[in-house]
Amino acid sequence: MMRLAVFDLDYTVWKPEMYQLYGEPRLTKPSARVSAKVLREARTIEDPKILVDSSGTPIQVFPGVAHALAEINRLRDEEGHDIRAAVASKTDEPHWAKICMDYLVANDGSTLSDCFGDLVEIAFSNKKEHFRRLHKKTGIPFEEMVFFDNEHYNITSVQQLGVKCVYTPDGMLEGHWEEAKRKFGMS
Template sequence: MEDESISKFPKLVVFDLDYTLWPFWVDTHVDPPFTKKGGKIVDRRGANIKFYDHVPEILKYLKLHNCLVAAASRTSEIRGANQLVDLFGWATYFDYREIFPSEKTAHFANLKKATGIEYKDMLFFDDEMRNSVDVSPLGVTCILVKGGMTKTVLSEGLKKWVSNNPA
């Protein structure tokens, strides 16, 4: 996944969860709690729960390049979202989790306070335009995700962040 054209990275990369890292709304499309059965993650009804294919590789890549990683989700299903992050084995990659129903600006204010990182040094991936509209005036580079996170979307986001942060 190494992209030689990217030589500078944001200090913090933030991901929405629903329809960004996984293809559903955790508060309406699946039925928590979740469990691991025979190497699969299933919900209460036994439905198989999956994430977008490239996500583990993306998370590893960012950690390899010393980026802090955070989740920012406005879901009301806080326990289920956190449970999935843990069951998917992603807890090791997420340095911060802002998972609660609120405006994304509240999530980012908390992240700035917790990390001391300026908004201009953050990159945010989300599937909803309204969240980018709310967060981008803070100075965060925002990328609209259509069809889930892929390595291509990550690369485009990193390049946009670099172009927003020359020198």
């Protein structure tokens, strides 16, 4: 049974990566030139405002993450499924990542911070260490965890613990969430 869905942040949960931003993310009203797709993926709790860097580049949540987090919330809250979401990230701008998590939302309108709660591991160390800390915090066996990441070497490393992994080279799509559910016989 899938009990913990763990997400890398940069280029798995959102784009651009934190190191690509020009300055701290800030809320702003979008210009008329911003496409409907970008507005949908850059949605915040301060709708219609979006998060941008100082150059005006919007920070966007990949559609698969927005979908998966909303489904995790539904499975837990409405169906009583024992499932949670977490972060395992090596982002080099943890403060900026926190701002993004506080404002960006899943499809159900929940902030990413609300979705992940206290299960946020951000440190520049091997992802195995992130998972050991998540296991210690939750008591959830590695075999009941799934990990989404766009870096293949992180996938290879974490798989050694027994975690089921889904490679998301171009950001997380809904198909990646469906693949994870299949790995646990949930589809």
